[in-house]
Amino acid sequence: MLFRYIFLLLFVSNVFSQEKGLVYYGFIDAIGIGNSKGPDYNSYLLFNKEQSYYVTCKDSLENVIEKEAQKTYENEEGGGAIYNGLKVSEKGDQVVYHIEKNTMWSNFLYEKQIYVKEVAPKIDWKIGKETKKIGVFNCKRATANFRGRNYTAWFTTEIPLPFGPWKFQGLPGLILEVYDTNKNVHWYFKTIEYPSKSNEKLKYISKPVKEKLNSYSEYKLLQKKIKEKATDKNKLISKQFPGVTFIDPEIKQMFIECEE
Template sequence: MKYLPLLIVFYSCLLHSQKGIVYYGQITSPGMKSPAGPDLNSFLVFDKKESYYVTAKDSLEKSVANQKAIYTGSNDQQVAYNGDKTFRYGKQVYYDRKKDSMWWSQRFRGNIYVSEKRPTIKWKLEKETKKIGNFKTYKAVGEFRGRTYTAWYILEVPLPYGPWKLQGLPGLILEAYDEKKEMYLYFKSLEYPTENKAIISKVQREKGDPEGWKSIQDFEDMLRNSIKRAYNRMVLRAEKKNKEKPNKPIFNEIYIESF
């Protein structure tokens, strides 16, 4: 019996050194007031020290990469996608627990690469549970950059990871969404431990992309300046045609990360 505590410690260390992979679907549809955008495959590969999430990647979406589609939200707004839903390396998020930092890529007039300290999400743990797949999941609600997210996590994998940039809970997040489900991340399957050869990668770059990293403030400024320029062009076109001045766009209805 004296060896039992040592065995418990051994198996606990073994568990946390193992690699896992969870597969999700991701629907991103800002301003649509519902999950009304392209339904893309994604996955999160992780171990005790780090994680890597990727979506909108060419190799994950060969059947839909070049399809044209029109999506209609609950407010009857329509958005057309003309075959540019994916690209070579996709949208990536790499998280290093020891450095407590994230590095990620986003598509914005080319590829943008951002480095930041891990955003702290103040989750409120709820009593409510529900079954997702074969797992009993627990509810948490937290604020992240201007939106309120609901997340469902499991205790079988006691690591603070989740899809996209959502993290910081007592266990792995299987499902998450904001109030309108304009960011909707849902569970498909989990392998833990796994023998899958997917690597926990640092953010990969397209050939010819600039080196270095933008700050999160740089990224926000780029988004806001882009909206401002687009609005000014709309105003000029309206003036030339003697039409009514358009309403100013609302930032958080255009970009999921509304800061």
């Protein structure tokens, strides 16, 4: 009898721990423009009680017209940028976060796929008193400075798991919306399945053998090299167009993570 009870307890515990959630977000990449005026990508976060898997900028998540359409976005000063279609790839930009291992794996496309493995970053969230409703969920406001930008996040304790889109985590509830002060980047809630009946399994990032797996420190050095390369390119172009001023790029106008 005792054996049966223990077996049932372990079975129920295992099923509960494997219960999945699937939340769909929109991700607006308005880096260098602000005010959420930029390409709008489809994203989703798959999670259970142990880990999460996030992906955006993936071929299969976007339709052909959006991928190929050229659009111009302007900021309040009249400047802006022209995007020749969405910046997507076969695997998309991915982030995996595992609670027990305290580890985060990520990859994203910048000329080529860049892969990073790091200790899960600790975000010093400050939880405020403000609340708002997102979908059917009551949400609380939290703020933090993270990797060079000041963020506001809206999370719900009705799903008491510490996950969110991209690298955001560590709050006592699921993050449904998050954006930086100038809305250079903006993740917003679309729909959720919790628990989810999706057949998709939580997974890790598949990295080609020849590709380097960077630490976060190595990734920051890589950012600087990419910036220097862009600056050198500007110098060469400026020689061909005397009298025209080319503004050198800043890391904050090139990457989501922009701490120097």
